[in-house]
Structure formats: C-alpha cells, structure tokens
Amino acid sequence: MGAIGGDESVQWDKMNGAEVVNGGGSGAGSLDRIQVLVRVRPLSDKEIARGEPAEWECINDTTIMFRSTFPDRPTAPTAYTFDRVFHSECSTKEVYQEGVKEVALSVVGGINSSVFAYGQTSSGKTFTMTGVTECTVADIYDYINKHEERAFVLKFSAIEIYNEVVRDLLSAENTPLRLWDDAEKGTYVENLTEVILRDWNHLKGLISVCEAQRKTGETFLNEKSSRSHQILKLTVESSAREFLGKDKSTTLVASVNFVDLAGSERASQAMSAGTRLKEGCHINKSLLSLGTVIRKLSMGSNAHVPYRDSKLTRILQPSLGGNARTAIICTLSPATSHIEQSRNTLFFGSCAKDVVTNAQVNVVMSDKTLVKHLQKEVARLESELRQPVSNSSLEAQVKEKDNQIRKMEKEIKELKSQRDLAQSRLQDLLQVVGDRDPKHQVFLLM
C-alpha cells in the first residue's frame, strides 16, 4: 500500500470540497491535530438517589467549567476548552454530526481514521461508541449508495485487549493472538478473522457477536462494566468502476477504528479485588502507556515515544502519531463523587489536543499499474547513474587524491635530485681513489 495520491487524491479533493490532501507521489499528507471532544452524561439514578449534584457545566460549545456546588468546599471555577463539548442533554447523533463525522468518514476517501472513547467506568464510553459506530456505518452505506461509479468492498475485524492479551472477538476460540511488525503494514494481529461484509445487517450481526464476546465483569461503579479495550475495525476499499481490470486501475484502501477503552480510573476506586485488581493493573498499564504516549507526542519533541510499552499503544500507533485522522471523545460523569476522575480525563484530553497526526490518502495500485510505476522508477535511477557524479563528497575525495599525488611528485623530484647529488659525489670520490691506486679504480669501476 502506498500513499501515492494522483488521480485518486484529486478525486478525494472533489469529494470533500476544501479537504487538503497532498498526493502526487511525494507521500506527504495533511497535518491534523487530534480532535478532542467532551461529552457529559446525565446524572445516573444512583447518583440522584445519593443526592449528588452535577458539578460540571458546558458554558458554550467549546468550554466546560467546574463549579463546586458545595458551599462548604468553595473552589474557584476552572474552565477547560476543547474542540467541542456536549452537555448531558445532547444526543449521540449530535456528538457524531458535530464532532466525529468529518474525521470518521475520511475512510471513504482512502484516509485512515480512528474514534476513541476515553473516560472512567460508567462515564458513557460504550453508550457513546455504540451510537457513533452506528451513525458512521449508516453514513458509509449512504455514501456507497450515492457513489455507484465506484465499486466498494467492506471488511470487518474486531479485537479485545484484556489483561494485555489480544483476542479475536469474531472467533469462538479463546486463543491469545500475537502482534507482528511489518515494514508495509505496521503492527498487525496474527491470524485475525476478517469478514467481507454483505450488507449493513451482516455488520450489525457481527457487532452483536463482539458485544457478547467482550469480557464484562461486575465492579462497584458499573454493574456491567467493560473490563477490556475493544477495537472494531472497518476497512473500506474502493475503485472507480470505469478503470476496473484496466491499466489505470487503483484502489483506495483505508480503515476506521472504533476504540472503546476500559475505564480509566484507578483499580482502588473501582473497589477491585482479586481478579478485578489484576485487571485493574493491566488496564492501567495500557492506559498509563496511552497517557505517556499522548503526553510525549503533545510535547512535540523528538524524544522517544514508548509505543511498544503496551499492546494498546502498539496497535494504535498510527492513530496516535501516524497516518490517520483521530477524534477522542472524553466521557464524563457530572457527579461530585467523580470529580477527581473527571479532572484526570480532562487532563488527558488537554494533552491529546496538542497531538498532530499526518494523514495520507492510501492508494493500492493494480499489478499492471505497479509494474509501470516501477519501470518508471528504474528508468529514473538509470538516468541518475548515467549522469556525471557531482556528489560533493566525491569531489572532495578527488581533490584530496590530487593533493596527495602532487605531494608525492614533489617528494620523488627531491629524492631524484638527492640521488643525482649522491652519484656525482661518488664519482668525485672514485676519481680521487682511482688516481691514488689503480687496483681500486678497476674494482670500483666494475
């Protein structure tokens, strides 16, 4: 797979109006900040029964403010700004339309995208991601129906990361799957089931299978708490029908990930014990790595980013700092008892706001086109080889050799003159000796 652009990226430009996507074989993409959204859920029945007030207020479309309602705990209001904030009355459809759609639907134009839900247990991650996934899939099918000039193939796969073990949610076998690194594909999951979708109902059925397979456990905070990280991946391939099977045929290939993370709270707060505690440690290990990766990326330094510290960050690497457009939905409970966790969630979101990804149009060429492309490349390299070498380091080397030769020539000249001098002295000496003793003259002349 390459990020060639060409005809296909022009098509994407047309499809998306002002969307900036560079192509033309340079491999350059568009730099995009991660979109960070905040969604506050309504107080739950339990929170209301406990008499907990809502402590967070969305004062406009982009700002959420903490105002303590307890007169005995007066704190200065704190405001946090994000790309978009959604108060508790907002529907999932609104969250999708106004915060997620643009990023998620990049996939139909050959750009990878990811949507995450991050927040503590019971804050509404699964609730939000279920709705957002449905809205995205509905729009993808709508797009397909409106673009009959292109042939589409949709593929679906799903994994769960539970206690740092990766499982296939579409397989009845409980075998842990290994991760591999590939220069072309990046990190991928070995032997993962990938299903070619027949239609939307087929996909709905598969998502239900995943829900049933996903590990859930009971914690104090959420009776059907999701204890694992879940990644649903929908791959969209499309080719222009008029070029199918022809030389010019290229295919756009991109995936959209729907990532429902496990609760971000500390194990102790979830009142975990035994197995739950072990889960908490692993969940936190993955989330801790995610936090570290986001923090390092947000600092924009060239420092090492520890993607490899957890399975989650290895798999999500392209969505965090690579070839993808990404939206993170931070989910919040407004209740007093969750203030600390809500603050932690907003801190995570604040760091994520500064992270930049580099999304590219992913184009796969047909074999014929690929051969042509490679032939061109070979011709270019050959012509480069034929050109006189003007490499500056080579020039320097040649200069150095010239100097050495000149130095050696000088030395040879000096040695020759020394030799001539020595010979003439020898002649003089012989003359003197020969004059005195004729025997020596004969001997030395031999």
Ligand SMILES: Nc1ncnc2c1ncn2[C@@H]1O[C@H](COP(=O)(O)OP(=O)(O)OP(=O)(O)O)[C@@H](O)[C@H]1O
């Ligand atoms: N925006 C919302 N409007 C109404 N109800 C909501 C909203 N968000 C969440 N809920 C309800 O709150 C409860 C907890 O939500 P959910 O299971 O999505 O939390 P979660 O963050 O996924 O928790 P976990 O990490 O344990 O999976 C559910 O009963 C859900 O229906």
